Amino acid sequence: MQQRRQLDEKQINRELLNGNLETPKWYYPVMGVLGVGVLIGFATILYMFNRGLGVTGLARPVYWGLFITTFVFWVGISHAGIMISAILRLTQAEWRRPVTRAAELLTVFSLLTALFFPLVHAGRPWRIAYWLIPYDWARGIWPNVRSPLFWDPIAIGTYLTGSTLFLFVALIPDLAILRDRTTGIKKTIYSMLALGWRGNPRQWQLQVVAGVLLSALMLPIFVSVHSIVSWDFAVTPAVEGWHSTIFAPYFVIGAVHSGVSAVVTMMCLMRWLWKWNNYIRPEHFDALARLLIIVATAWLAFTFLELIFSLYGRDAPEIALRELQMFTWPWNLIFITFLLTGYIIPVGCWLFKRCRNNIAVMFWTSILVNVGMWLERFLIIVPGLSRKQVFVYTWEGYWPSPVEWIILVWSFAWVSFLMLLFAKFFPLVPLFEAKESQVFTTEMKVGRATVPMVIRE
């Protein structure tokens, strides 16, 4: 039962802009620490460019390792945004409102980070920089449209552009609010960004229509992006562990699992750092956890289908692969950890209302989920390659080198750095949505009980 508090617009402005109009005292220290991490990361990347990929742990037959794993991981995280804002908008779920922007923001920044990894994992990234991006005019031969590695940038670019525009459109009314609260140079900048928003019925109506229409357009992109990423792996008949038809929906549902969990993590942080307790309420965590239980279970079902059908063929390479993946040290440990953190522990917690409403529990479980999902990608990619065919003749396992680990850590620092940077200048919770929910929800008396009501037009 949601305890509904009446908030007038002044209070909403004051509380939700507390990160923008004044600076919390933890802000600069945290940014400093993250900044150092980011710098170290970039230094490592430059070192790797300078020395060559020899500094990584990659070796035949495992030609793709931690970088591609992390790439898939971040693309997965990026599915949070549209999942929350589009699907829940189309199903008119009221509790989505405070979360949408943060989720879309996570989408944008995690996609930006994901794009780094195919770049740094390539043998000659500088060539990519001027041959493939933006497009290959240099040597008079255009990229191969048959290659999944060419589908990727197209799909991810589409998704990135789309969600950035989505983010901006939904940001305009709040920019207007900031414009009215600031002075001097800040005011001019915000006024330019706000495009002279006045808030007349036409603009509000378009704002609402835009939400629905853009969601409807982003949804197919959202599904296609991770399907295409999964096809990078699934289309190669040589790698038995990858050549499975279920990969596309399997990756998508897994991405939703990890993405929504990442949103939960972020909501906890927002609640703790900016004290937005009036807007991010336990009932939101409750709803998200219920959603996550369904998603996680579907994802587990796909996992088992994939496993069953890989063994169903009874081919020697497949069986060798699964033996390595599940029963051989250290993979067996990773496999168990993946099952525990990816499903068993979190869902086990979410089954109980007390855990669903407990912020700390939600925080840690959602982090566990993402640990598990990262391990899942690692388990798909690396063992799959190390036993890909009967001709594998080097049996040393691949293990990431310190350089790769540092770059993995860098990606996390980088994303949170960008998020905090954004949070300094723009509101993380959409103010107009918060105000709208004040207008569009009410209560009705049924006998003695009061039932929350939602207004539909």
Added chain:
Amino acid sequence: MSKISILGLYDNPDSAADALDALSEAGFDSNNFDVLTGTPYPEGAFGEHVPQHRLFRFPLFGAIVGLTLSVFLTSTTQIVYPLITGGKPILSIFAMLVIMYEMTMLSAVITTVIGILFESRLPNISMNVYDTRITEGLIGVSLVCTSDKKETAERALNSAGSMEIKSSGR
């Protein structure tokens, strides 16, 4: 005769709605006055005329453009460089499908956003009078009229009990 814009501020929706009625009674054209709120209200909450929009045409147009572009790009790339890879046909339709799909969606999204800005008349550089308290919960009724109608307009706005009236020539 110079045009001026007048803004009346109200602290509750009903009086704003009254103000709109008063204005239309005073014989102003409903295209000339407007309600400014800091919150999206349900359509017609102030008895204003519900604006019409043609937003749905934009994505359709964009989709068509994107589709043609992508068909051109993918087919030319493969025809101009007829390099056989993996025994696949020179025009591999199913590989092209992916790219066509993505580019179609991309340009549909872009045109939609353009359409949104266009339809909601943004960016808006009109110098009409505005008040920052509107984003704090006050409701503004703004009006553009010729300067000789100023008194009638202000009377109408006052009749609905406005907190404050601002006006500016331009």
Added chain:
Amino acid sequence: MIEVPVINNTEKFNSATNSLVSSTKEPLGGKLKLIFGIFGILSVIGIISLILKITTVGFDVKSGWGYYAAIVSLLLGVFGTAPMVAIAPTIAKADWHRPVSRIATMFTLAGISTSILAIPLIFALPPLVVGGIRRRSIWFDANIYTPHVFFGIAVIGLFLVGLGLLWVTSIPDMAIMRDHSSGWKQRLGKSLSRGFVGTERQWISLRARIGMMGTFYFMFLIFVHIIYSVCFSLELVAGWKDAIYPMYHAATGIQSGVATVIIGLFLFRKYWKLEDHIRIDQFWALSKLMFATTIFWFYFFICAFMIFWYGKSAINEMTIAILVNGPYMPVFIGTLLLSFIVPWWIIIWNPVRYSPWMLSVVAAIVLIGSVLDRIRLYVISWQVYSDEMIHKRYIPLDEIPENMIAPSIFDIGIFVGFISLGIFAILLATRFIPVVSIWERHQSILLTRHIKFHRTEVYAVGKPD
């Protein structure tokens, strides 16, 4: 926050109750009797042709059972998944489903035809050990009759759980029938409503039971779809390895289920005069569902096809030859058109989604499409099965037959007859169970309001949890 006036709904309640109860009461007019007669005769024809098929074809000629398997799978979709339209929104707490849910749930009664048809099929299915060697199967080293047993249990279980679901969701209406009718209906209502008088405790336990039964039904449904699709088509083709196939089967089943509900809704609304209970909102919501499932058809298809087309290994080429460009290519093209392209293109336009009859046309198209889809999937898998071939790593391209087999007269008889049997069962039930659940109708009367909002009027929905 705006004040919601407290108004008295009694007369609305009574009018709803009376009109809906009378929908079951009205005497068997000539037209209705005729309809009953037709469907009854057709069902008898179906049962006769089933017996004839078993006696004439026999269980050893595997290729003769392809169309039969296709029909069963179609019915699993058309009748079996229809209740999902009632279950899914209930779990998602949507408010549009209330007038629809009863009609959707009533399709569980049609499961009778599926359960009857399933039994001969069990005998037709080859055991796991063929010619002394164990064939590939998802049951790995289980007892050689495991799939037969499990499938039998699953189908019957699905039917029973469905009946349970129907009963649980209609207990309050039984109570209403008990109070507002006479004769056998009253007695039946008395016995089925189990003394339901609507105490707080009874309502709470009712809600819990509905949730539980719904979840059970869903799980059973997915289980049946997985077992059926894998054991009765995929495993019969040597080398066909397609992890997404069960999900594809379930998704397309749900698509046809939604289509069935739309058509049923349209007919009941028209001929039972339920216009003021079943509004446009319901069709609007169903159309969105339809749209989503239609796209899902293509998504799941392309997920599999892309892998096979790009992989280009011998096994992949065989799979494509069997599914797409083999002897059943025309059928496949028909499926692609009628299951995806045509309905998608029609339903994308807003006006269509507002008009019930246009929607039912789309639904009919989708149903034809899913018939073709099942034919393309099942007939060939029973056609290529042979005790020698099943142990090969994959079927060589030249071993795949050139031409498709046509359905026999018995198949057509079974097809028509058992669909009619299902419809007949539903029609019988409508004499006793109101086609729109009264208590949910009361709930929506209670929880939805048109309230004045300053100068306009808005539609507000209460969401208790």
Added chain:
Amino acid sequence: MVAEKQSKFKWGMAIDIDKCTGCQACVLACQAENNIPINTEDNFKDARGIEWIRVERYWEGEFPDVKAKFIPILCMHCDNAPCEPVCPVYASYHTAEGLNVQVYNRCVGTRYCANGCPYLVRFFNYWEPEWPESLQNQLNPDVTVRSRGIMEKCTMCIQRIRRGTRKAKRDNNEVMDGDISPACVQACPTEAMVFGNQKDPNSKINKMKNDKRSYTLLDHLKTNSNVWYLAKVDEDMDSHSKEGGH
């Protein structure tokens, strides 16, 4: 395929396992001919050695009556090469002469082709290649020295093929069977390896590939490889060799 009709060559190779003694001469010749960096012990330790052709050894039977079976494995130059379509920059494609070539200059080192290859005959340059001072002058001027960060693999000694065809063109006569031979074929003491043009009906390779012993590796992947193997004449081993390699 369109482009293949234009050329009058379709190169291929046939290897008679029965004649192969596993002497590794082909491996050495290949290393010398194609400027392949020296595979030091550490290179092999971190599984980064580069060997365009390798000789795999399989022990058959139980001690004491064990038999060793050698099978040289090089790029199969498949017609349906899984490595080709996945390259985003067309660095790996199929020439009109049926060769699967790697264009070093285009390669950006995504290593996708190496994942696609079921025979593991594609190699990645993790480091800048180095040769000891004494070997600096041994490098083959006809072959590019591959820089770090790109893929490389057997080219069927394309430089020799070019030289042969050009010569034939210059003193305008046809390319005779056996005129052109890659380094490995040339170095093979038992003449187990044969290289030739499949479009020439009476070439030696055509006879060998139509031999009843001939088979291709991993044919269930339908890569249509252009390297044929002739099974060892040994009853209790034929069954193995039929299943591709083992």
